[in-house]
Amino acid sequence: MQIISFNRENLSSTINLSSPTNIVDIVKTKLLMLKVLRKLKFLKTRTLPLTLMLNKKKFKVPIINQTGFNNHRMDEFWMLDIFKKLELKNDSRLFDIGANVGQTLLKWKATYPNNAYWGFEPLPECVKYLNTLIKENAFTCSTIVPKTVYDQRGIMDFYLHYNDNTDRSASLIKNSQSITDSIKSDCVRLDEFLKSKNIVLKESDILKIDVEGAEHKILLSSQDLITQTHPVIILEILSSSHTIEKLNNTFNLIKSYGYYIYRIEKDKNHFSGLEKIQTPQNNYSVSESDFLCLPINSKHIKKFFPNDRYPQ
Numbered sequence: 001m002q003i004i005s006f007n008r009e010n011l012s013s014t015i016n017l018s019s020p021t022n023i024v025d026i027v028k029t030k031l032l033m034l035k036v037l038r039k040l041k042f043l044k045t046r047t048l049p050l051t052l053m054l055n056k057k058k059f060k061v062p063i064i065n066q067t068g069f070n071n072h073r074m075d076e077f078w079m080l081d082i083f084k085k086l087e088l089k090n091d092s093r094l095f096d097i098g099a100n101v102g103q104t105l106l107k108w109k110a111t112y113p114n115n116a117y118w119g120f121e122p123l124p125e126c127v128k129y130l131n132t133l134i135k136e137n138a139f140t141c142s143t144i145v146p147k148t149v150y151d152q153r154g155i156m157d158f159y160l161h162y163n164d165n166t167d168r169s170a171s172l173i174k175n176s177q178s179i180t181d182s183i184k185s186d187c188v189r190l191d192e193f194l195k196s197k198n199i200v201l202k203e204s205d206i207l208k209i210d211v212e213g214a215e216h217k218i219l220l221s222s223q224d225l226i227t228q229t230h231p232v233i234i235l236e237i238l239s240s241s242h243t244i245e246k247l248n249n250t251f252n253l254i255k256s257y258g259y260y261i262y263r264i265e266k267d268k269n270h271f272s273g274l275e276k277i278q279t280p281q282n283n284y285s286v287s288e289s290d291f292l293c294l295p296i297n298s299k300h301i302k303k304f305f306p307n308d309r310y311p312q
Helices: 023-039 069-073 077-086 103-111 124-136 190-196 215-221 223-229 244-256
Strands: 003-006 013-016 051-054 057-060 094-097 117-120 142-145 154-160 181-188 206-209 232-236 259-267 270-276 290-295
Touching: 023 069, 051 103, 057 103, 057 124, 069 103, 077 103, 077 232, 077 259, 077 270, 094 103, 103 117, 103 124, 124 142, 181 190, 190 215, 190 223, 206 215, 215 223, 215 244, 244 259
Parallel strands: 094 117, 094 206, 117 142, 206 232
Antiparallel strands: 003 013, 051 057, 154 181, 232 290, 259 270, 259 290
C-alpha cells in the first residue's frame, strides 16, 4: 500500500514505499495530491519541503507559497535528453534566458552538476525561488541575474498574462493574449552583460532562449557574439506569438549566422529525433515549437545522427 501524508505542524511530506508500487503511479499520485491542495488554496501560504528525482539524482524542490508547483509537474524531459546527448565537458556553460522557476536549472544540474549556470529572469518571485533552489541544493557555479535580456538597455514594461507571479508566458512583447498585470523590468543586452563580467562565449556553451516573442531582437542584437563563437542554441518559438513573416525572418537570421535549424521531435515529452527545417510553418503546436540550432560544422551533429546519416 502507498501512503502519502502531510504533517500540518511541520508541513513535511513523506512517501512510504514499503510495499511494491510502480514509480509512475507514485509520481501521478503525488501530482494529483498537489493539484488538490492547490485547488483548495492550501499551498498559497505554506512551505512544503519536497524532493524531486531527475536523472537518478535527488533534489530539494520545495513549494513555497505555491511557487515551485510547476517543478513537480515537470515536463520537457527532451531537454534533459539533449543535454545528455551533447556529452559536454566541464567547461561548458548554460546561459538560460528565461529561467522561470528552475525547470532548466534542475535538468542542467542533473546532467552536469559542476558546470556553470547563468539564469536570466525578471520576475521577482521567480528570482527569489531560483536562489532558494541553488542554496537548498548547494549548486556550485550558479548565478541568477534579475534582468530581462533584450536588444537595448533600460527599464521597460514586462507583461503578465495570468494571475500568477511566476507566469511562464510573461513577456516584453504584447501579443494577442490579454494582459493581467505588468512590472518594470531592467533590460540588458546579452553581449554587453557578458563583456561586463569578462565572460567570453565558447562553442561548447549553450544559449537557451525562451522569451515569448522577443527572440528575433535578442538574436539580432547578439549577432557578433554568436557569429564569432557559435554556441549551441536551444530555442522556443511559438507560432501564436509570430506572423509567418516574423518566423521566416528569425529562421533566416539564424541560418545567416552559420547554423542548421532542427525541430525537436518528442515522444511523451522525451527526445525522439530531429527534423531539419528549411522553411518554418506558422501552425506548429506548442509541443512542436522547440528547436535545436547547431553550427554547420559542429561536432555535435553526428551525436544526433549516427553513422553519418545526417542531413546537410
